[in-house]
Amino acid sequence: MRSPDTYDWQAAPLRPLLATELRELVSGRALWIMLLLLCPLIGYSFFQAVSLYTESSTAALQSPVLANSLSPLDGILVPTLGSFYVAVTLLFPLVAIRALGQEKETGALRLLVQLPYRLFTIVSAKFAAVLAAWILASIPALSALFFWRMMGGHLAAVETANLLFGHLVYGLLVGALALFSASIAESAATAAIIALAVTIGSWVLDFTVAGNPGLLSWIAQLSLTQTLRPFEQGLLSGGLVLGAACVIFGFIALATVWLPPGVPPLNKLRRSLPWLVVLALMLVVAAQVRLTVDVTEDRRNSFPVPDQKLLATLRLPLFVTVHLAAEDPRYADLQRNVLAKLERAMPSVSVTLARPRQGFSGGSSDESYSEVEYVYGKRSDISRSTSPREILPLLYALAGVLPPAPTPGSEYPGYPLVASADAALFWFFGALPLLIVLCWWWVRRPPSVDNSLAHEGGPS
């Protein structure tokens, strides 16, 4: 018997597939329109950010003590890339959906799935094209950073790279979601509705349930936009990156399940279940990864280095019981200024939010309200402060260690800059859009045909 298995399908080259997927994304209108829209969006955000930074810097130059609060991460990078985030949320799904949606609409998918590639390879090639599209779409944002440097602005390499990495992770999440949407929807329009329902739904989650306790807090964490926040704060969270990678992989795996035409939806749903279980397990594992690195130049997410070093040597578990309502702003202060930093600095920290007792009037009747109890080993103490200046000595006393001596000269200097971004306006509103249009024209120009393919042919 001559079995078809004897054909060597594994040898199919990847290059034509990748080249075709990339060409498909680049030859469509969606990517170029997104790029054109990004120019004024990012340009204006950058201009505004520089204007505000200049105003603050003017004051800081007159009063140098204010200078150390001037960080380009908060003043320039986050607001400028914020508009990129908006565009990725609203426009990038439309670009990514094209990678699959058009093939479904034209029926070409039925040809594609017959090619000698695994379905996972096909979806991965599309995802690689989506990654390339994101890199192209980030050009306006990168040019803003370049302008900032040209103007004499300061960029801390690690925190800048971390923020860009965060945007990449977010972009890939949105891209993978879009591919999955395209795989389950019959048309690109329906896929866009599904993808935008999730991305815009994330905003709704942020506005409505974020900051609430319990289940609502857990639901709020499902928001895609939560992915970007730690990066904007200058944190590189291992668990978050791993979790995002798991979700991206999950979307690709599910898109692979839903890609083949002609399989009843119930069968696809059945095949999806094992992947959903695997994804859930991967997310549980990712949630256990506590490694978070503060990559900010001003180390805003950490205690001073001597304190960090000393806290790292306190091996016993620290139990913290907070008698505050979750929505109380003091709890947010405590969380940001102390608890989050402690969790990163000490080997074992356990925080419990004690539910305050409610009085008849609806307010708290608990006298212990706003107290925070710290238990280390067999010793405990109580404080109402949300400042590390008071809490760190308290902890050192509990641990029976002497507070470290402050290190002189470790203060963040701040980077005030008085500059004008007028020239950037010409770039973002004139030169860059013109360049994009020229590139679009170049891509869309009539292609030249390989002469060897156009000849009359002969015996092969």
Added chain:
Amino acid sequence: MSKLPAELPTSQSPVPLLRVSGLTKRYGEERAIDHVTFSANSGEVVGIIGPNGAGKTTLLETVVGLVSTDAGEVSWHGEPLPASQRRNALFYLPDGVRPYRDAATYQVVSFFAGVYRRSKAETADTITSVGLRPVLHKRIHALSKGYNRRLLLALALLAPHPVLLMDEPFDGFDLRQTHEIVGVLRSQAARGRTFILAIHQLVDAERVCDRLILLAAGRVRGSGTLDELRAQTSLPAGSLEDIFLALT
């Protein structure tokens, strides 16, 4: 690619190259195809003939494994051929597809040639054989229906599969163009490649097919060569149209 169509034998062995037995596909209560059985040998052009809605497309898509079946089996040289392995042996050319609309014709052809590791000479031959040269630079969305059909034929011919299934391969061609394409298919069949063509134009089917399978309402109403069908229907000089009307 380890095997090319040119290497395939054109034998008439007792075990057919491809056999479809009792293939059934239901959509709810409706049977799109109902216990369809037929076979195809190397180098044969088999026509699946039927009016619109007869189940021709569903039949082709179930045979290649693009659509799941409710019952029946596909075998290859007498051995069961699971749906997951069918794309190794069978290549299906759907009807009404306009792939990669924004790409140039030659880019799409080059893509398939690259995937199947075709040489430039083989690719150029295929382009010439289906008459695609005048539109190589044109984008797919700008192609006429006929040239789009030629493009799809070129893609199918670039695939190295021993059996090609084509849905309405002559749709969009005039008489002269149909003659040209019939010649191309015939020359490929002479080199051992098998074609299973779903055709609703009976004249085209009569012209190109070695054997015919008459399908109506998802069921096989008759099969065989034109002469065998004439004998079955006692219409010694009957056209395929007469035979079809007599059997359905």
